Amino acid sequence: MRILLIGYGKMGKTIEQLALSKGHEIIGRIDHNNAEDLLNYTSENADVAIEFTHPEAAYGNISYCLTHGIPVVSGSTGWLDKFEEAVELCKKNNGAFFYASNYSVGVNLFFHFNEYIASKMQAYPEYQVGIREIHHLQKVDKPSGTGITTAEGILSSYKNLGGWVADSPEEKNKLNIASEREPDVVGTHIVTYSSEVDQIELGHIAHSRAGFAEGAVMAASWLVSRKGVYGMKDMLNL
Incomplete structure (x- = not known):
């Protein structure tokens, strides 16, 4: 998969290491220092985005991905007052959106x-x-x-x-x-x-962030062939 990382803190870097070890490609790394670079990515060059950022940035990042055809896996918290807006945006654009507060x-x-x-x-x-x-x-x-x-x-x-x-x-x-x-x-x-x-x-x-990263990469692989809004219960069949 060609993965776009949105958020390059501790979690983003852990996801990067795991994704590379599984043979995936990291095509971009977006954080607060280069937020404008997100505009360079669409479904043409990104198979999926994995988004772990701050509450004030999350919805904007998710919205961008959904309106540009990029399936998006988000683990950001503190923004859920806009969750239903993201769901409606996903439906409107026939997109793919996976959200979990925790990917372990x-x-x-x-x-x-x-x-x-x-x-x-x-x-x-x-x-x-x-x-x-x-x-x-x-x-x-x-x-x-x-x-x-x-x-x-x-x-x-x-x-x-x-x-x-x-x-x-x-x-x-x-x-x-x-x-x-x-x-x-x-x-x-x-x-x-x-x-x-x-x-x-x-x-x-x-004990470590590895469990969260493993679940996020698993979710990204699971999401790329689907349309709709999903969570861990769907992927794990719970």
Whole structure:
């Protein structure tokens, strides 16, 4: 595949190394220093774009790809207030768009099990449910996109909770996501069900970014022959 990398930070560089090791070609590397170079790419010279950037840049990057016929795999978080606009743009242009807040296969199995456990635990109101997410100090958005996806999986069963809140454990009628930032933490997410007598936890701890990169390159390979909007559940058949 001819891959256009949009976002060339730690994640972009990890994806590059993995893609090259699998025999793919990196035709361009776009970051904030050369953002205007994105205008040089279309479906004529790029088979797929992999986009990991900041919240303020993500939608513009995705929009460009969809309107220029480039299938786009995005892992940017913090921009989802415009997600439905991206979906409509994809449909309008008969494009291909793959989005996930986390591309790790292990994390997506975690999402799957999280939804299953929540569907069972909601019948036991003596357990208070909460989420804790820990990331490195450079992580811009709080809570993390993975934390929000985890919350959405729980809320699909906990109809009595009026959405999620960030770092507000005193709001008992909402699902709290506690965010922590520490040096050299790739990504940790823990769901806790606490009662007066015991505690149940489901967690995922990432040891490196390699799992995220592997999933992103896998998604790019999977997407290039398709049209429509997809996510990890579609690719992993969960």
